[in-house]
Amino acid sequence: PLPVLAIVGRPNVGKSTLVNRILGRREAVVQDVPGVTRDRVYYEANWAGRRFTIVDTGGWEVDVEGMDARVAEQAEIAVELADAVILVVDATVGMTNTDEAFVRVLRRTKKPVILAANKVDNARQEAEAYALWSLGLGEPHPVSAMHGRGSGDLLDAALDAL
Ligand code: GDP
Ligand code: MG
Numbered sequence: 001p002l003p004v005l006a007i008v009g010r011p012n013v014g015k016s017t018l019v020n021r022i023l024g025r026r027e028a029v030v031q032d033v034p035g036v037t038r039d040r041v042y043y044e045a046n047w048a049g050r051r052f053t054i055v056d057t058g059g060w061e062v063d064v065e066g067m068d069a070r071v072a073e074q075a076e077i078a079v080e081l082a083d084a085v086i087l088v089v090d091a092t093v094g095m096t097n098t099d100e101a102f103v104r105v106l107r108r109t110k111k112p113v114i115l116a117a118n119k120v121d122n123a124r125q126e127a128e129a130y131a132l133w134s135l136g137l138g139e140p141h142p143v144s145a146m147h148g149r150g151s152g153d154l155l156d157a158a159l160d161a162l
């Protein structure tokens with residue numbers, strides 16, 4: 001079986017956009033309306049000559065009661081099934097309570113966690129990404145899933161961890 005890389009994070013941070021960037025095709029559903037991805041969608045990916053399975057997560061309703069509990073549950077499932085996890089946060093928004101729910105779960109795992117600070121579309125926004133060192137999840141990787149900026153370095157780090 002191929003190694004499994006799970007992409008987790010709260011709705012609308014750009015998980016599906018990142019999955020499409022990694023796949024090199026538009027297959028994962030990207031929406032301005034959050035919550036369209038089914039709970040977990042699996043794709044076979046290829047990067048730098050390595051094959052692996054990538055899991056796009058999401059699908060839960062936003063702003064429902066108990067959102068953080070639901071998120072924590074999703075994070076736990078992703079950690080269980082994956083060999084490595086990319087946590088995506090929106091660097092332009094910074095940390096929210098929902099992001100914190102992921103961080104709490106992911107800090108406890110022994111599996112590798114790679115922190116992606118997404119929506120860093122230009123160099124000017126990189127400072128916002130580096131503020132995320134404070135999460136205790138290691139080096140934040142500034143990336144623009146939309147434009148591709150930094151995505152190679154992020155993937156290299158993730159594959160090193162797989
Ligand atoms: P998901 O809910 O985490 O899967 O997020 P999506 O991939 O569906 O993206 C949510 C919204 O963020 C969409 O409108 C995307 O076009 C936008 N988005 C995703 N990545 C980027 C990025 O790197 N930069 C910017 N500016 N927008 C992005
Ligand atoms: Mg999605």
